[in-house]
Amino acid sequence: MPEYKMLTATTNDAQELVLLINSAYRGEHSKKGWTTEALLIEGDRMNVASLIQMMNKPGVVIRKCITNEDVIVGCVYLETKQKELYLGLLTVSPDIQATGIGKMMLMDAEEIASKQNLAGIVIDVISLRLELIDWYIRRGFHLTDKTIPFPIEKKFGRPLQPLELVELKKYFK
Template identity: 50%
Template sequence: MAIIPATPNDVAELVTLVNSGYRGEISKKGWTTEANMIDGQRIDAEGIIEQMTDPNALILKKINEDGQIAGCVYLQKQSDKLYLGMLTVSPLLQANGLGRQLLAAAEDYARSINYQTIAMTVITTRTELLDWYQRRGYTKTGEIIPLNITERNGILKQPLEMYKLQKNLG
């Protein structure tokens, strides 16, 4: 099915999808959970709306055969790089290639707007996720930054750091 831009009508479904992909018991059915490191929600409706109304940002959504949103990815223009975040696939649909499809769509979008580099951050202890991105050509920049979030986006169970990764699309 199609990967297309999300709209304001998708806010509630995106909130449910993203939170289920990263936090809570349902997230543990997939391999992308952060529930053992971070409590609380990953995003709320206001956060999705802020992302959607940013003129430099876009959320792409993957629709499944039932018309439901199966996955999404957030993309934001940041000077000479496109920032990729919130890559989410429903925990019940993971390991079926949807994440690869969303990543490819993000890279196609970057090329379509003449961006040659995609950047992202990944929690340093998420070795399986780091490996997944590295198999797709993303490399660590050498920069490590602390993960600082407000309670609106979760409650850290321990101090966490993130690697900065990027991929040159040239």
């Protein structure tokens, strides 16, 4: 069984990360896993230019999960926003989803938030993704009353139906 470790990604990882993110969220390959958005949104989830721009934003770190063979099998976007850590793009290769890597990356994010003495973690999820919302709730998150319109910028893909995001939070204190 492979061992995994979490490291901070660099812009040198951008191409590999984009391939992973798109394979997990969109297209036929994404349908192997349970995190697919392929039936809700068409087009790529991410491109290299957008990812590098995100990586260079102050307060942002992208963590990567790698195998002992240095293959990236997961990643997560973390941004410190005031007293909370915003978590996005939690991605696991569709070929190995449901093996605990997502939980491991979430624990890594919680450790980072704790070291920064932040109050908690916040995430936005497509409201129709009930199985994903339930996954976060089982890990201590709760739904807030906040909803956000789905971004209609082409860089996030084209929604196949009206979509909105719901906010979930997990507080530490």
